[in-house]
Every structure is written in C-alpha cells, then in structure tokens.
Amino acid sequence: MLLIRCPWCGMDRPEIEFRHAGAAHITRPGPPDRVSDEEWAAFLYLRDNPKGRVAERWRHVHGCGRFFNAVRDTVTDVFVVTYRAGEPRPPESAPPETLPPETRP
Amino acid sequence: MTAFRSPAGGRIDRSKPIRFTFDGRQMHGHAGDTLASALLANGVHLVGRSFKYHRPRGIVSAGAEEPNALVTIDRGGGRETPNLRATQVELHEGLVARSQNRFPGLRFDIGGINNAFSRFLGAGFYYKTFMGPRALGGTKLWARLFEPAIRRAAGLGRAPAGPDPDCYANRFAHCEVLVIGGGEAGLAEALRRSEDPACRVILCDEQAEFGGWMLVEAPERADEMVEALSARPNVTLLPRSQAFGAYAQNFVAIAQQLADPLALSDPELPRERLWQVRAGEVVLASGAIERPLVFPDNDRPGILLAGAAETYLRRYGVLPGRKIAILTACDTAYGAAFALQDAGAEIVAIAETRTAQGASEIAARAVARGIPVLPGMTIVGTTGHLRVSGVQLGRIRPDGAAEPSGGFTADTVLMSGGWTPSIHLFSQTKGKLRWEEGLGAYLPATPAPGQTIRVIGAAAGEMPPEMRSPAIGALPAPGSPDKVKAFVDFQNDVTARDLRLATREGFRAIEHVKRYTTTGMATDQGKTSNLNALGIIAAETGRSVPEIGLTTFRAPYTPVTFGLFAGQARGDLFDPVRRTPMHDWAERNGAVFEDVGAWKRAHYFLPRRPVDAAASGHAAMHEAVQAECRKVREAVGLFDASTLGKIEVVGPDAAEFLERAYVNPVRSLAVGRCRYALLLNEAGFIIDDGIIARLAEDRFHVTTTTSGAARVFGMFEDYLQTEWPDLKVWQTSVTEHWAVMAVQGPRARDIIADLVEGIDLSNAAFPHMAVREGRIAGMPCRLFRVSFTGELGYEINVPAGLALPLWERLAERAAEFGGGPYGTEAMHVLRAEKGHIIVGQDTDGTMTPDDMGLGWAIGKKKPDFIGKRGLMRPDLVAPGRKQLVGLVAEDRSRVLEEGAQIVPDSLAPAGTHALGHVTSAYFSAALGHGIALAVVEDGRNRVGQVLHIPMERETIAVRVVEPVFLDPEGTRLHG
Amino acid sequence: MVDGFVDTPRFRLIEAPPLARFVLRAPDAALKAAGKAYGLALPEGLNQGASHGERGKPGARVALHLGPDEWWLIVPEAEGPEVAAALEAALASHPHSLVEVSHRQVGFVLEGEGAAALLNAGCPLDFSEQAFPPGMATRSLFHRVGLMIWRMAPGLFRLEIDRTLAPYFVTALAEAAKDHS
Numbered sequence A: 001m002l003l004i005r006c007p008w009c010g011m012d013r014p015e016i017e018f019r020h021a022g023a024a025h026i027t028r029p030g031p032p033d034r035v036s037d038e039e040w041a042a043f044l045y046l047r048d049n050p051k052g053r054v055a056e057r058w059r060h061v062h063g064c065g066r067f068f069n070a071v072r073d074t075v076t077d078v079f080v081v082t083y084r085a086g087e088p089r090p091p092e093s094a095p096p097e098t099l100p101p102e103t104r105p
Numbered sequence B: 001m002t003a004f005r006s007p008a009g010g011r012i013d014r015s016k017p018i019r020f021t022f023d024g025r026q027m028h029g030h031a032g033d034t035l036a037s038a039l040l041a042n043g044v045h046l047v048g049r050s051f052k053y054h055r056p057r058g059i060v061s062a063g064a065e066e067p068n069a070l071v072t073i074d075r076g077g078g079r080e081t082p083n084l085r086a087t088q089v090e091l092h093e094g095l096v097a098r099s100q101n102r103f104p105g106l107r108f109d110i111g112g113i114n115n116a117f118s119r120f121l122g123a124g125f126y127y128k129t130f131m132g133p134r135a136l137g138g139t140k141l142w143a144r145l146f147e148p149a150i151r152r153a154a155g156l157g158r159a160p161a162g163p164d165p166d167c168y169a170n171r172f173a174h175c176e177v178l179v180i181g182g183g184e185a186g187l188a189e190a191l192r193r194s195e196d197p198a199c200r201v202i203l204c205d206e207q208a209e210f211g212g213w214m215l216v217e218a219p220e221r222a223d224e225m226v227e228a229l230s231a232r233p234n235v236t237l238l239p240r241s242q243a244f245g246a247y248a249q250n251f252v253a254i255a256q257q258l259a260d261p262l263a264l265s266d267p268e269l270p271r272e273r274l275w276q277v278r279a280g281e282v283v284l285a286s287g288a289i290e291r292p293l294v295f296p297d298n299d300r301p302g303i304l305l306a307g308a309a310e311t312y313l314r315r316y317g318v319l320p321g322r323k324i325a326i327l328t329a330c331d332t333a334y335g336a337a338f339a340l341q342d343a344g345a346e347i348v349a350i351a352e353t354r355t356a357q358g359a360s361e362i363a364a365r366a367v368a369r370g371i372p373v374l375p376g377m378t379i380v381g382t383t384g385h386l387r388v389s390g391v392q393l394g395r396i397r398p399d400g401a402a403e404p405s406g407g408f409t410a411d412t413v414l415m416s417g418g419w420t421p422s423i424h425l426f427s428q429t430k431g432k433l434r435w436e437e438g439l440g441a442y443l444p445a446t447p448a449p450g451q452t453i454r455v456i457g458a459a460a461g462e463m464p465p466e467m468r469s470p471a472i473g474a475l476p477a478p479g480s481p482d483k484v485k486a487f488v489d490f491q492n493d494v495t496a497r498d499l500r501l502a503t504r505e506g507f508r509a510i511e512h513v514k515r516y517t518t519t520g521m522a523t524d525q526g527k528t529s530n531l532n533a534l535g536i537i538a539a540e541t542g543r544s545v546p547e548i549g550l551t552t553f554r555a556p557y558t559p560v561t562f563g564l565f566a567g568q569a570r571g572d573l574f575d576p577v578r579r580t581p582m583h584d585w586a587e588r589n590g591a592v593f594e595d596v597g598a599w600k601r602a603h604y605f606l607p608r609r610p611v612d613a614a615a616s617g618h619a620a621m622h623e624a625v626q627a628e629c630r631k632v633r634e635a636v637g638l639f640d641a642s643t644l645g646k647i648e649v650v651g652p653d654a655a656e657f658l659e660r661a662y663v664n665p666v667r668s669l670a671v672g673r674c675r676y677a678l679l680l681n682e683a684g685f686i687i688d689d690g691i692i693a694r695l696a697e698d699r700f701h702v703t704t705t706t707s708g709a710a711r712v713f714g715m716f717e718d719y720l721q722t723e724w725p726d727l728k729v730w731q732t733s734v735t736e737h738w739a740v741m742a743v744q745g746p747r748a749r750d751i752i753a754d755l756v757e758g759i760d761l762s763n764a765a766f767p768h769m770a771v772r773e774g775r776i777a778g779m780p781c782r783l784f785r786v787s788f789t790g791e792l793g794y795e796i797n798v799p800a801g802l803a804l805p806l807w808e809r810l811a812e813r814a815a816e817f818g819g820g821p822y823g824t825e826a827m828h829v830l831r832a833e834k835g836h837i838i839v840g841q842d843t844d845g846t847m848t849p850d851d852m853g854l855g856w857a858i859g860k861k862k863p864d865f866i867g868k869r870g871l872m873r874p875d876l877v878a879p880g881r882k883q884l885v886g887l888v889a890e891d892r893s894r895v896l897e898e899g900a901q902i903v904p905d906s907l908a909p910a911g912t913h914a915l916g917h918v919t920s921a922y923f924s925a926a927l928g929h930g931i932a933l934a935v936v937e938d939g940r941n942r943v944g945q946v947l948h949i950p951m952e953r954e955t956i957a958v959r960v961v962e963p964v965f966l967d968p969e970g971t972r973l974h975g
Numbered sequence C: 001m002v003d004g005f006v007d008t009p010r011f012r013l014i015e016a017p018p019l020a021r022f023v024l025r026a027p028d029a030a031l032k033a034a035g036k037a038y039g040l041a042l043p044e045g046l047n048q049g050a051s052h053g054e055r056g057k058p059g060a061r062v063a064l065h066l067g068p069d070e071w072w073l074i075v076p077e078a079e080g081p082e083v084a085a086a087l088e089a090a091l092a093s094h095p096h097s098l099v100e101v102s103h104r105q106v107g108f109v110l111e112g113e114g115a116a117a118l119l120n121a122g123c124p125l126d127f128s129e130q131a132f133p134p135g136m137a138t139r140s141l142f143h144r145v146g147l148m149i150w151r152m153a154p155g156l157f158r159l160e161i162d163r164t165l166a167p168y169f170v171t172a173l174a175e176a177a178k179d180h181s
C-alpha cells in the first residue's frame, strides 16, 4: 500500500484513504455555444497515457475530503509531488526527458 | 528412543514425547521437533511423490526452501491445509500429516507410470500436448478425456472442499526498523537499533525460535540475545512469521502462525495473523540457502543438503542416516561430515567436485579423521528406489567430462553446492542486483527509489570463506546427457535436460525459459533452483549469467493461505450491510429483501409465511405485489424511502450551484416548492434524478437515487472544489440523518393529518410539489408533497433514530384504512403505470432528457449546466434516436421480458437490426393487463404502430402507446 | 447496542448517548465569531479536535476540524436548537453552511491501554503518540467503513461512524478483539 502525501492534511496517509479522479489540468471549455464539437470531444474523451510522469487528480476521500493534484511516475509508481487543486504543476515535476540529463532522476 | 535419534544434544525437549501420525502410521517425536525432524528420527525419508513424474521424494532441506516434503496437515473438522512444508510444521500432540500426489499410496503410486513416459513429459510438455494431437481425436476429445486425467496426475495437494472453519486476524503496524530474519545478523541488528528506546523495532523470523544457524552452532548465545530483546518494550518479536511480500515505501506483509493449532482452547481464536508493517527502514537479514548439486538421479529419498543434515543432527538430535556419502563444492559440508561422524555415522567418502581441493587444510582434517576425500570427483548416478542405496562416482576429466570411477553403498547422500543469499524480498521491492562471480549468486546492489532497505549478513553476501563457492549449473555425466535425470527444480520436476532442450528450441531469455520449463515457478520461486538453472543455460548458450538475466521474484516468498488474505472479510463482515430504521419491522411483517447497493430494501411483503415451497415462489410474489399496488391505488400505501440519497446544499450561492448542476431552472424555484430534477454528465446523458426542494433562499434539500447517492455527492464535491471554487456554497450529506416514509394513495392525507403540527395540509396551502418544515407526532420533520405513484402523496422525513415509532403508528393507521406497506417491486409497477423512469433501468448511460420525454425539464434560457454542451453534439440532436414509449402486447395478458429486443416485422430473420428494447415490464393491477416501457428508435412517431418481439419460441406482437398508462391528466395527485 | 460487546481489561467500547451534531462549513474569517457563539474556540489546525465539559453533560462542547473549511460540532442533545440558533445569529454576516446531522452518525468511546492496537486491526494509521498525538482528529477507515477518530488521551478515543455502518464496525471490532485477548 502506497503512502500519499495530502497537501491539505500535510501528512503521508495510506493509499486506501484516497480515490483517483482522472487526469489533472484539464480545463472545462465554455461557454457551451462557443465550444466546437472537436474541442468538446477532446475535453470529454481524449487523454494522454504517458510512460513516466503524469499529473493526476486525487481526492482524500476518507480524510479531509479535498481534491488535489499529484505527479506520479507510471513506471515506478512513485509520487513525485502533490499540490493543491488550482495550483500549477511544479516545474521540478516535469517529465525527466525534458530535464537536462545531469538532473534526471 | 526412536531409531535415528542421537542419545543427547539438540534443542528438543526429550522429556516431552509427542505422538503424531504420518499416512496413518503412529510415530513419536519430541517437543521442539518439526514434522521433518520427527520423520527423520523415525527413519522416514520418503515423504512425497514428485509433481510431474511421481518420483519418490524425500526431505531435502531443513527450512522454508523445502521443495519436496510438501504434506497435508489435517487438524480435524475440515481444518485441512495442503502443501505445507514438513520442515516448517511444528510437531504437536496428535498431529495428523498426509503425503500428497500419490494414489493409492506413497510406496506404490500408480502415477509413477509417468516416470516411464518421461521422455514425453519434458520441457514445454503442456504447451505441446494440450494443443490436442489429431491422432487422439483432435482437441475436443483430448480436452474432455485425456487432459483432465493428466492434470489430475500432475499436481500438489488437494484444496479442501468445505468452507475454512478457521479465523484469521489482521494488524497494521508501524516501526522505525523492521528486521526480517532472526539469525545472528538479524538479532544483532535488532539489539543495536533498539538501544534507542524511541526506536520501535519489529523482528520477525519464520521459525518458532529465533537464532537461525546459531541454534545449530551457538544456541546459548541466541538465547541470550533473544532474552535481551524481550526485555525491551520498544521491541516486538514475531516468531513463526514469514515476511512474504515487500512492497513500495517500506511496506512489508508478514504471515504469522499463531501458536500450536491443536492447543488452542477456543476455535474462535485466530490461527494466523497478517501483519502489514510500515517501517522507516527495512533491514533484510534473511540469510542464505544452500544450493543442491545437479547430478543424475539426485532426487532419491535420502539425498539432502549437507547443511540440513547438520541442522537435523545438532539442532534436533537426529541422524539422517548411518552410512553417508558426501558430494560437495563447498567447505561447509566438511563441518556436517565431522559432526555426523562424531555422532556415530560412517562417512564413506567426500567427493569433491573441486580438483584442487584435495590439498586444502580442511580436506587434510577429514583425511586425518579417516574420511576419504576424492578430489575432482562427481556422482554420475545413484541407486535405490524408495531410498537411496548407493552412489556411482565419476572422475571429472580436464576437458570437463566425467568417466565412471567406482562407487559406494550409502543410505544417505549429502550435497553442497555453496550458498545463495536470500534476496527475494529485496528483489520484490525492485532493488537492483549485481552478479557476484565468487559466490555464484546475485547480491543486492541499489534499492529502488523510495525504498529504505538494507541487506545485512549472509543475505548481503557477508559469508565466511567456507560458505563461498562459485559452483552453479549441472555436473558432468558420462554418456548422453539427454538420457539422465539430473533435477534442477525438484518441486516442478525440471531437469538439466529440460533446460538444455528449451535453449535448443530457441528459448534464450530466462523469463521465457522459466515459463516454458516451469523452473522456479509456483511455491519454489527459485529458492533452490534459480542459480543452477542459470548456470546450465549459461553453459549451453555460451553466455555469462548476467547476460541471461534473472527471473522476477514474486510475492509470496512462501505460500500463504487464502484465509489470511480474506482475514475478517467473510460472512457478516464480507461487506457492510446497510439497513433502514424500519428494517426489523419490515422483517417481522414478512418483507422479502432485495439488495440495492449495500442497502437491504423491502422488495415485497408476504404477510403470511408460505406453507409450501411453491407458494413462496413467483406466484406468491406476484400476488403480494398486486395486492400492494391495489392498496396504494384504492386506499393508502406506506413505503420506506430512507435509502434515497439526501444532500443539504447551503450557502448564498446554493441556487446558482444547483442551477449549474441540474438541467432544471433552480433559481426561479420559490421557497417551499420542489422540482423534479435531472442530472447529466458532461456528455449529456442522464446519470441521476431526484427532487430539489427549496427550504430557504440559501438552503436546499436535494434527493438522489439510492445507488447514485455517493456518486452524485462526489461529483458535486468535484465541481464545488475544482470547477467553481468561487461559489459560496457547501453540501452536506444527510442521507443517514433522515428516515423517509412515503405515504401514497387517496387516503394519504387522512392517516397523517392529525399527527402533523404546524403545517396546513390543504391542497391550497400545501399543493403538489411543495415542502414544509414542521412537526409530526412531536418530532421535527420535513414534509414533502410529492408522488412517484401518481396518487396523492407525502414523503415524511424524520430523524432516523426517532423514525420507527412513527412508522409503526402509520402502519396501524394504514391498515385501518385498508392500506399497508408496499415494497420496491410495487413501487416500480406504480411508477411505470405513470410512465416515470427509473434511472439505470429505463436509462443505460446513453439516454438524454429528450430521449426519455423529459426535455421539458431543461431550463432553456440557462447559459450553461453540466451536460449542456454535450446535448448539442450532432449525434444527440440527430433524428431517429431511441425514445421512451409504452408497449402493450396485442395479447394484453402478456407480461413482456425486460431486455427483449424489438423489431419491425413478425418474421424478421436473425440479424435484423433491433429498433430498441423493453426496459421495464409488469402486470398492472390497476389496468388489468401487462404494461411495458421501452426505448424505440423514433418511438414517439410510432405510437399506434404494431412492432414485434422475437422470443425463443414465438414472436410477440406489441402496440406502441404513450408511456403514461394511468390518469394522464394527473387528477389523482390531488386526492 | 454495544455495551459489553467489546470489553476486556485492555480496552472497552462504549456507545455515546444521543447527541446533537452539526456540520459547519465556513471560511477562516468566520471562525472567531463562530467560536464565540459556540462557547468553544474552533481549532484552527486541520485534523485537530477540541472540547470542554463532560461528554453528554450540560454545556459540553466538541469541535473537530476535519476538512480545511469543515468543523463538526457536537453538543448535548437538548442544546442542539439553541446552539444552532446562536451560531446562525453570529454568522449572519459570513457566508457559511450549518447543517444538523445528529442522527447521521453514532458516537463511541474506545478506551484502554490496548485501544490503539485494537484500532490497528482495521485502520492503517500510525497510532504512536508522535504520529497521532492526543488532540488529533481525522477521518480514516476501519476495514471497509469510514470513521472519524479523535484521540482525547493516549488510551482514549472518540469515534463517529455513519449510522448504518455502525453495526458492521462494532462486529468487526469485536472480531478483531479476539486477536487481542
């Protein structure tokens, strides 16, 4: 069982207290009459499935109840960083391939 | 004194004899014995038949790595555990053990015939054979006839057929340091780390006693160390505890056997306990496992590891035999030889695979003791059937081949191929390994990211010189190597020949060879077999071991019972069951319950218990449901709607939030009024429905479906927190706070009128779709004037803990008026008569409001709501979508089948495109005929048409009608 | 419902008497006013509990800070209406939500030197006093059900569980207690 750091509680808490909630940083386009079918379809259905670091939404559902974002490595399952919903993805959590080689983990 | 028990020595308690049976034969051992040591003390080596060839097999090891001595332990009363390693089973009074994989008996086993056909059972046998040879009737006949027989013959113990009567416990634990392995290194580490009283240390070991090899060599020192640890309150000692899985972030699963099972006074007490330990640091002190040597016929009973023999002698006071031959590639075998000789055994020879070893100091000591040491020698064959009787030796020539060179008679053969560090748990955590040529083994190198794991002692390769040997692979044998059976993996019956065959057939990656030959699979997980297999493949393919790679070690390290994983989650505790405050009343009054999510809901009521089985079946249910429906339509019905989801939405932006969430206009809803509301997902499809009631400008009471309650609450929380965090509004689940009683029927007002305080119930003051807060029978209530049945109706919300007395009172009154309770089935019939949909039954996640004839609910002027953009998608506005309609069979007595497909013609051939399907179908008591709801392409334009429903034996003609069957004007709503 | 069900020298489970319960959702700006009206300062730190008075006795107040803007307020049953009225009056100028949930959940006290170990039969949290000091309150899980755990003292826990899940919790705890006898 993984430990996940809740950025609201400020604690590492057991994985079973959390619920995964899909990809992070997806903006709901609007208003409806100004959104193209393609844009809406992308919002509804198109998601990246990268090997490596991915930004996800999680909810501390059996804890403080808050949604937050997490960058997780899909290869190692390591949570690189967690941060509150609405905050930008921390630059240090960028995918390793975009970092200079000497700083790659 | 049993035949092979030494007169003194060992850790056993000679004052405490213990009786046990093996395959029905009475034997005895002593307290402190394992089943294996007790069997050896009784002269029993033969303990099982091998997996595939049914070859007689004996005890090979003295620990968790035992591949052969798998037994079934029967503790009576269905308490039967197969595949336990006899080397790990503690002996206790009355223990009943049985050998496995033999018929009719261990000494004569019919399956042994597989051995004669072993040429056909080699590597990839299963893959090659189960394709089904054509000569044997093709795949079908093969699969039906031969495959089951072969599978039966090849196997381990039998899984018990009955339910497991034992209990299992679970504990989560946290510590600063978890030490795995209670040998010398582990004990010392635990002592050192626990000096700091703030440092919580957990030490686990698979055996009943801590000490590991010290129990053989220096038991007093082990006792002292354990005593010191026991005195420290920050130390938790877990004996009989196998760490079987190591996971991310220092999380380790440990299976603990709880004491001697037959000594348990209370069968309710747990037999095993699962520890889920989160450690600051994991220290792996799991020691090393001795490697067998791979020589022809190395699997006969009586052939065992040298270290195991020394353990049996020095720890358990058991001589494995009297006339012992030894084959070794490692100096530790000499220690065993000397100890056994001192205990009275004859060491006929030590065959040294190492040519240069003849001149070593330890060999000289052997020679001085009168033990012949034969350097550059191997065993090229053994004799004996149920027990080894002799060995044939072979001289290893400089070119690496072997030529026969005499032999010895012997009742026991010891082998030692060196020691392999036990790195399984380190490897499970995805730690990186490195190859150590001098040990012929992999060693831990770098822990995986996020892991704080340190490996110490022999597991880290820290071994004294006498334990170090680079020998792996198969030893040479004269003649064709394909003719001999030199076993690499005893448990899976994999020979050196199988591995060579696999490489010749093109399998080069170790993961492929493993799957093709099954080497290192199952419970063995490569403990004894891995490195020899690697050595053989390396030699065969001319590559180095690191080039070949290493198979993944998987949890569990040793087998774990299913019961341990299930833990408490069985019977009543398998899953929580949610019951309404009226549950017990319903049960007393004949309710038959149905599961809706975790809830138990009264499905229908059988007022009198059925006298015979037939009466309790479908007919009785039909009769009960019809009666319940009639009561509602003619008098009054009482329905427990407590399971509905209820959310209180409060805050200055409460109306704005609900306006954005639901399709309906909400801001315009007046205080004191309710609205039927539809909830969509962003794709535009209906996912829930309910009632929005406005209690105050900034306070709403919103209901959801029973099964959608948690989902809707979570979805709202998502939008509130992440989509519209600027809105000043909060939601609180009040599902469990309010019990809900629906009172429906022409007499509904009559039975509640004089209980209600502070609410004018007249149609004018309290019309349909109104809500009031007041009191009923002295308790606070939220009273809704709503109807899902089409009758005059109320839904009374009262605090759950106060609900039952009110319900009982209402039930009495309903009965006085000729009414009574109704269940979910009657509720479904009544709403279908009115054409009200059930989300999830009449919708399937692809239905829009317009599809369901509910387009009127949408607030057309709203700039946005969840699903609004979705509803504009071309597919969702295209003509020809499926729409909700009513159906009545031309034979009106017919009740259609839910899910039945609808086609235009009575003689539609198979494969005809279906226009839609039946979503709900009942017999309507009020109308006296069957009714159905269905979704049909362009359905509203088909009203009046006759369509057809092809069934297995007939085609049913149905007429499309409006979905509202009863009282389309809605006059009954007003009582 | 549970008295005597889980009762050993090392731990004991007691069902709380009927209580009035409220969920208060409010921004930080409203805390001072709320605390004043409530008669007990609402704990500012997340996952903190505070109380004064004796459980169930007149004037007893409990405040548990369980979500960033979420407090549970628990008072004697009879004082519910007056507490609600006082809070609504004090918070009139602050956007907030006060919802009564008295019957939504059931309260328990789990006490004894073995209480923390017993909770660990089904709850994966670390109950060492460093990781979960007295005064801490949080939602978590016990096997399959969610619950609120508030540690008042090293061997004294207040628990709140949804009404319909309480029977499961009590049965599961009793089953776990067999492993601690």
Ligand SMILES: [Zn+2]
Binding pocket: A006, A007, A008, A009, A010, A060, A063, A064, A065, A066
């Ligand atoms: Zn949290």
